[in-house]
Amino acid sequence: MNKNNKPSWDLSPRQLCDIEMLLSGAFAPLKGFLNQADYDSVLATLRLADGNLWPMPITLDVSARFAESLQLGETLELRDPEGVLIATLQLESIWTPNKDLEALKVFGSNDPLHPGVYYLHHQAGAIYLGGTLTAVELPEHYDYRQHRHTPAELKALFKKLGWHKVVAFQTRNPMHRAHQELTFRAARELEANLLIHPVVGMTKPGDIDHFTRVRCYEQLIKHYPEQTTFLSLLHLAMRMAGPREAVWHALIRKNYGCTHFIIGRDHAGPGKNSQGQDFYEPYAAQALAKEFEAEMGIKIVSFENVVYVQDRAEYLLESEVAPNEAVLTISGTEFRRRLREGLEIPTWFSYPEVITELRRSYPPRHQQGFTVFFTGLSGSGKSTVANALMVKLMEMGGRPVTLLDGDVVRKNLSSELSFSKEHRDLNIRRIGYVASEITKNGGIAICAPIAPYSAVRREVRELVENYGGFIEIHVATPLAECERRDRKGLYAKARSGLLKGFTGIDDPYEAPERPELKLDTSEVTPDECAHKILLTLERLGFIKY
The missing domain is CATH 3.10.400.10 (Sulfate adenylyltransferase)
Structure with missing residues (x-):
């Protein structure tokens, strides 16, 4: 109140x-x-x-x-x-x-x-x-004010410029030359002006931050003919709902005064499901939006993939490519690999100015900060291995290293918290926040809490990955071995009912499904475990020997 x-x-x-x-x-x-x-x-x-x-x-x-x-x-x-x-x-x-x-x-x-x-x-x-x-008042934005417009402001601008046909392009990613060619085609075929209208509110976790993306858009728009194209930012929270989202996006652009809306392949698709298949059919979004086109009052411009044809040195629609013509492609996965490893990205794929902006924000992995997040039962060996890893990373040098041990954090950062689920999650969020700040500033955070619940671990991963790497280590030492090592007698108290809500006894531990590394300290020494982690970090590109 x-x-x-x-x-x-x-x-x-x-x-x-x-x-x-x-x-x-x-x-x-x-x-x-x-x-x-x-x-x-x-x-x-x-x-x-x-x-x-x-x-x-x-x-x-x-x-x-x-x-x-x-x-x-x-x-x-x-x-x-x-x-x-x-x-x-x-x-x-x-x-x-x-x-x-x-x-x-x-x-x-x-x-x-x-x-x-x-x-x-x-x-x-x-x-x-x-x-x-x-x-009462609209939320305040201090960034990119020159690119932020309400629907009324954009409609007034279009009227002032004499733009009677406006085709909108939705994106949540940096735009490269294939995107530019697609939008060129749409505007040319429709004899329309182009609105590049990227989402800068909330997109898919792990996407490139909007500050970097807007700098990329500002570089790209210089390559459009003058007076034909306008950049405006949309403070939307995407849901990644595929076909429904396409209809939603079209209605929103109608409210901003657009007459046409581009929908490409797998519009607002979130990637693969648990079976490794796409959540939505490639052109399902186009089909649903087309179904409601007349009612919405905005024309849907459907496009297939645009690819680079080496022999012609130009971009074409896939259907326009002859069977004997060589097509050059760089997938999103390959592009991100080249970016994180500092490898060349060809000019046919993207303009050098755009790549420069991306490299400023996303240097090669061995120059980024990262978090190593241990999780496992009490007594599994997390703290011992974390300390061994810290020493080895400090020995290597190059980045500051901070250890956020579960017991130490409880004493210094979360002393007022109980061991209820709500407070356990809050403790992990605090650790995640500190780790994200360390990672953002180019350091190494080593976290060693129990962290029994998968939902809050995923939340921390998403937070940290906004700024650098997140490497989850599941210390999967068997419960019997953890009990045998217990010097404080906590397991015995939990077994006898004197200690309630103890992880592994009367409170569940949700094991990670896809950790970057799984260790069992009953089978290998702490030094060997630390070495395995270093090899994993090297394989992922975060350290170089």
Whole structure:
């Protein structure tokens, strides 16, 4: 509660993106966060309860504890992380969603490898709130102000410039020459002007940060004919929902005054599922958007892949390439490998100025900071191996090394926390935050907590990988051996019921499914374990002998 006795909620990063889109008119016809009737209708029919087309549930998710204090009809104040009042919400609905159903309807899957599904189940609040918003002020941005526009501002700009046909291009990645050729073609064939409209709110975890991407866009746009192309940033939180997301993106661009919208292969696709297959068919997004094209009032421009033909020294659509012509390609995986290893990237693939910007932010791995994150049962040998690794890395030199041992962090950083699941997760988040700052500044963080829960470990990985490497080491020493080593008698107390919630006895340990390395200290010495880790770091490119 605030001093006016009105309930107040601090918006999450996704909610801040959503509320900006709602208040600016980018999410028209929405006037606020969906109420329950609209939410149910969107899941079932891709429409609001009044029949308007809208494919994405835009909801205000909160904790169950906070929701208990609310009553329908009251006014909720919505604030940014600094406490600035952004808007008020007139509460119309409070409900507990069926998140399994939402995942299947929106994402077509309940697979936790889908970032939208994972967010839904592990980061979004348990209760949804819906109602009409009243704006107080839009969220403040201090970066790239010259590239940020509301729908009304872009419409006015297009009118001033005399742009009657505007084709929008959506991206969450740096643009290279194939993207440029695709947009060239679209604008030329339509006799339209081009809006490069990248997402700079929330994209897929692990994507290149928006500061770097915008610098890349600023370099690329110099290679378009003058007065034909405009760059504007979209502070959207993507859901990576494939076909539904394509319809959503088209509706948003219509609200910004665009007449056409480019949809390429696998639009807003999140990659591979647990079976190693794409979550969505390559052109499913195009098909669904085309289905609603007339109703949306914006033309869908469908494109297949654009490839570089060596003999012609030009980019063509795949269907335009003759069987005997050699095609040069660099996959996203290969491009990232060349970037992290400092290898040459050919000029036919990308402009040198763009690569320079990428190399500034993402130097070769052996020049980046990284985090080595140990996880395992109490007594598994994490701290011993972590200390051995620290000494060897300090011996090598080149980067500062910091050890964040579980017991030491508990004493100095988290002494007030209990051993409840909530507090254990908070302790790991604190360790992850410190490790991310060390990594961001080019150092090495070695973390050695128990970290029994997979969800918070994934959260820490995503945080650290924004700035450098994350290497998870599962110290998988058997429980019996951990008990045998127990000098403090903690396992014995847990077995006798004197110590409750002890990991491995009456509280679960969720073993990592895909760690970078798995060790068993009952079979090898700490020195040998440390050497195995160094070999892994060398293989991944983070150190050089």
